Amino acid sequence: MDYFIIAVTTLAGLAFHGWLFVRFRRWADRDLALSLAGNDPQKRAWALERLAQAKAEGVRRKELESWLRRELDGYAPR
Numbered sequence: 001m002d003y004f005i006i007a008v009t010t011l012a013g014l015a016f017h018g019w020l021f022v023r024f025r026r027w028a029d030r031d032l033a034l035s036l037a038g039n040d041p042q043k044r045a046w047a048l049e050r051l052a053q054a055k056a057e058g059v060r061r062k063e064l065e066s067w068l069r070r071e072l073d074g075y076a077p078r
Helices: 002-037 041-057 061-073
Strands: none
Touching: 002 041, 002 061, 041 061
């Protein structure tokens, strides 16, 4: 029974750390997009849309900043 408790708590801890890791990466990506957009609320919303597009297209994390910069360079206010 002791081994079962140890195994369950270990797996729960690993799952929690994995969840935190994914959340922190998402937060970092979101912060990157918002910081590149500046203070304009419309541009910030547009940057978040571009971030979602990057995720859908499978843009690698290493290339994300340059991809977002290129997209934001083409931003035209609506």
